Amino acid sequence: xxxxxxxxxxxxxxxxxxxxxxxxxxxxxxxxxxxxxxxxxxxxxxxxxxxxxxxxxxxxxxxxxxxxxxxxxxxxxxxxxxxxxxxxxxxxxxxxxxxxxxxxxxxxxxxxxxxxxxxxxxxxxxxxxxxxxxxxxxxxxxxxxxxxxxxxxxxxxxxxxxxxxxxxxxxxxxxxxxxxxxxxxxxxxxxxxxxxxxxxxxxxxxxxxxxxxxxxxxxxxxxxxxxxxxxxxxxxxxxxxxxxxxxxxxxxxxxxxxxxxxxxxxx
Amino acid sequence: xxxxxxxxxxxxxxxxxxxxxxxxxxxxxxxxxxxxxxxxxxxxxxxxxxxxxxxxxxxxxxxxxxxxxxxxxxxxxxxxxxxxxxxxxxxxxxxxxxxxxxxxxxxxxxxxxxxxxxxxxxxxxxxxxxxxxxxxxxxxxxxxxxxxxxxxxxxxxxxxxxxxxxxxxxxxxxxxxxxxxxxxxxxxxxxxxxxxxxxxxxxxxxxxxxxxxxxxxxxxxxxxxxxxxxxxxxxxxxxxxxxxxxxxxxxxxxxxxxxxxxxxxxxxxxxxxxxxxxxxxxxxxxxxxxxxxxxxx
Numbered sequence: 001x002x003x004x005x006x007x008x009x010x011x012x013x014x015x016x017x018x019x020x021x022x023x024x025x026x027x028x029x030x031x032x033x034x035x036x037x038x039x040x041x042x043x044x045x046x047x048x049x050x051x052x053x054x055x056x057x058x059x060x061x062x063x064x065x066x067x068x069x070x071x072x073x074x075x076x077x078x079x080x081x082x083x084x085x086x087x088x089x090x091x092x093x094x095x096x097x098x099x100x101x102x103x104x105x106x107x108x109x110x111x112x113x114x115x116x117x118x119x120x121x122x123x124x125x126x127x128x129x130x131x132x133x134x135x136x137x138x139x140x141x142x143x144x145x146x147x148x149x150x151x152x153x154x155x156x157x158x159x160x161x162x163x164x165x166x167x168x169x170x171x172x173x174x175x176x177x178x179x180x181x182x183x184x185x186x187x188x189x190x191x192x193x194x195x196x197x198x199x200x201x202x203x204x205x206x207x208x209x210x211x212x213x214x215x216x217x218x219x220x221x222x223x224x225x226x227x228x229x230x231x232x233x234x235x236x237x238x239x240x241x242x243x244x245x246x247x248x249x250x251x252x253x254x255x256x257x258x259x260x261x262x263x264x265x266x267x
Numbered sequence: 268x269x270x271x272x273x274x275x276x277x278x279x280x281x282x283x284x285x286x287x288x289x290x291x292x293x294x295x296x297x298x299x300x301x302x303x304x305x306x307x308x309x310x311x312x313x314x315x316x317x318x319x320x321x322x323x324x325x326x327x328x329x330x331x332x333x334x335x336x337x338x339x340x341x342x343x344x345x346x347x348x349x350x351x352x353x354x355x356x357x358x359x360x361x362x363x364x365x366x367x368x369x370x371x372x373x374x375x376x377x378x379x380x381x382x383x384x385x386x387x388x389x390x391x392x393x394x395x396x397x398x399x400x401x402x403x404x405x406x407x408x409x410x411x412x413x414x415x416x417x418x419x420x421x422x423x424x425x426x427x428x429x430x431x432x433x434x435x436x437x438x439x440x441x442x443x444x445x446x447x448x449x450x451x452x453x454x455x456x457x458x459x460x461x462x463x464x465x466x467x468x469x470x471x472x473x474x475x476x477x478x479x480x481x482x483x484x485x486x487x488x489x490x491x492x493x494x495x496x497x498x499x500x501x502x503x504x505x506x507x508x509x510x511x512x513x514x515x516x517x518x519x520x521x522x523x524x525x526x527x528x529x530x531x532x533x534x535x536x537x538x539x540x541x542x543x544x545x546x547x548x549x550x551x552x553x554x555x556x557x558x559x560x561x562x563x564x
Contacts, residue, residue: 009475010377017373020366021388024446030403031395046411089298096291104295107302113496113551114544115504117521121528121540122309125316128533133325147305150298208397210507211521215528227398231511235402243399250394254387 028247035240054237058245061236067226068242074138074222075206078145083199085146086153093154094161112151119148120212127216136218144212149202156201160194204250310544317537325531337538345523345539352519353546355434356503359441363449363498364491366442371453371490372483376462389450392443401440401511408436408512432514440508448497456490457483492558500547 038051059065093104111119123144127136168190172182210224217225227239316329317337323329342349374385392400407414408430415431418424430436460483468478506521520543527536 013369014373014377016369017377017385020370020446021385023366023443024392025388026407027400027403027443028391028395030406031399034403034406046406046409085298085301088294092291092294096288096294098288098291098295104299107299107306111302111306113500113547115500115521115547117504117506117524118313118540118544119306119309121524121536122313123305124528125313125533125537126305126309128325129312129316143305146301150301154298204393208393210398211505211525214525224396224398227396227402231398231402239399243395247391247395251387251391254394258383258387 031240031243031247034237035244037237037240039237041234054241058238058241061230061238063221064226064236064238064242067221067223070138070220071207071223074141074145075203077142078149078206079199079202081142081146082149082153082202083195086150086198087157087195089150089154090157090161094158108151108154110151111148112155116148116209116211117215120144120215123147123212124215136216137220140216140218141213141220141222144216145206145209148209148212149205152201152205153198156198157191157194160191160197164190200253313537314541316533317541319534319537321532321534323534325533329534334534337534338542341535341539341542345520348518348520348523349542349546351517352503352521352543355438355441355509355517355519356499358438359445359502360449360495360499362438362442363446363494367446367449367453367494368491371450371457374450374454375457375460386454389447389454392447397444398507398511401444401507404436404440404443404512405431408439431512432517434513434517436512437508437517437519440512441502441505444505444508445498445502448501449494452493452497453487453490456487456493460486488558492555495554496551500551503547504543 033047035054036050036052037047038049038053040048054060089104089108092098093101093108098104123140127133127140132140164187169182169186172186173179177185208224209222210228213222214225214228221229223242227235230236230239315331318331318333318335319329319337320332320334321337321340370389374382374389378385406412409415410429410431415424415429418430419426419428424430464482464486465478468482469475473481503519504521506519506525509517509519509522520539524536524539524543527533527539
């Protein structure tokens with residue numbers, strides 16, 4: 001192939017990739033832009049004017065901030081329990097021999113492979129048939145969120161554990177550390193980044209869930225449910241303020257993590 | 268971040284060769300109990316709900332009559348929705364492959380020092396809410412937006428043509444929402460491909476296209492299969508895109524299930540849900556067998 005042809009081939013692929021990235025990122029620009037919108041009417045579909053009012057009064061729409069608080073509470077609790085249960089399971093799967101291994105693997109894989117609407121409706125069927133139809137609310141949402149986060153935690157922690165060099169632990173044992181010390185001083189610190197990643201993933205999955213929550217929430221309104229309700233009536237720009245704030249918060253976390261990892265690698 | 272770690276989950280490392288340990292059962296007991304009570308039991312109760320007599324209601328209770336007719340009636344009433352769901356999901360999956368493959372390829376082989384930045388850009392949509400992002404497509408595809416204007420100017424779209432509230436909008440939304448789930452596993456597969464294999468292809472006088480077809484593509488199959496499953500399954504069960512970007516004639520199975528639950532028709536909703544799950548399981552098994560990647564399970 002000629003050199004010009006090769007240059008063209010290389011840059012064609014890169015250009016196509018960048019165009020696809022543009023498609024992925026455009027809606028985020030829209031969200032950020034619309035957070036500064038001064039809408040002319042309640043159901044405005046265009047950018048009518050620039051204002052900072054939405055950022056000054058993010059809680060102005062009725063019930064918006066309450067829904068954010070509820071979502072954060074649920075996400076924190078779901079993250080805690082899912083990370084705990086999932087980490088136990090990942091350790092068992094990677095580090096121990098037991099009967100029914102294949103079955104356990106399928107059990108962790110299946111919840112990830114079932115569509116949300118199926119998982120949500122089967123939980124609802126359980127709650128209703130066991131007499132909890134009237135008690136749908138905070139606790140049923142929490143139960144559902146722990147469930148769908150659990151598999152993702154298992155997979156994430158498992159990957160980290162499986163990539164661990166077993167010689168590091170052998171070295172600790174050779175240096176007369178007992179099992180508990182080895183775990184505390186060697187294994188856990190090495191697996192911790194995986195656990196942290198799993199926790200962050202759980203938090204974002206829980207905070208963002210709509211389909212499963214919508215079926216099992218009773219009278220409670222989480223943030224995604226608030227957005228859904230607002231979409232039927234006209235979206236207040238403050239929703240975009242929350243969306244923008246979430247975006248930059250998450251971005252800052254990822255960048256900070258990356259910088260720390262780089263600094264650690266240099267030392 | 269975490270998303271790529273999930274996708275790149277490697278098979279478990281060799282397990283210590285000790286005898287079956289009691290610790291294992293201890294560690295597994297709580298999580299397994301949780302999955303049993305809140306995943307397996309609910310599926311059983313979904314199936315049994317789907318067999319209730321539809322004459323009952325939430326207030327009066329349902330009679331368990333083994334009413335298999337629920338399945339015939341939902342299949343008869345909602346056949347269109349079922350075909351549409353799988354049609355839209357298939358279209359979105361194909362669009363994800365067409366858009367996602369070049370992106371994953373560019374990140375793996377052409378990005379150089381921009382690799383990490385591009386990967387962050389791929390997961391960036393996850394940093395903000397799924398629903399808010401889908402709502403912003405309402406603006407992007409709306410009648411006043413420049414995209415629709417441009418298409419009208421180019422006569423691709425008629426003067427009274429719309430983009431929003433069409434099947435095109437629904438598939439665009441689905442593609443957008445699930446594209447990262449295609450790109451990340453594809454990238455992980457492609458990254459493992461040794462570039463020397465591709466060089467060897469061209470050294471042996473294969474054209475770039477032949478090298479791609481005979482070397483790169485087969486080696487990226489695991490990522491392609493995983494990506495297809497990760498986009499197709501959630502897309503088939505989704506109703507958010509159909510509701511926010513579509514019209515009443517673009518409703519999918521998810522919309523129907525949700526509406527049936529809301530109106531209290533539990534047995535029909537459950538029957539439709541079981542049908543969706545069954546179709547997906549069968550399709551996935553056939554697909555994995557065909558693609559020759561059984562080890563994925």
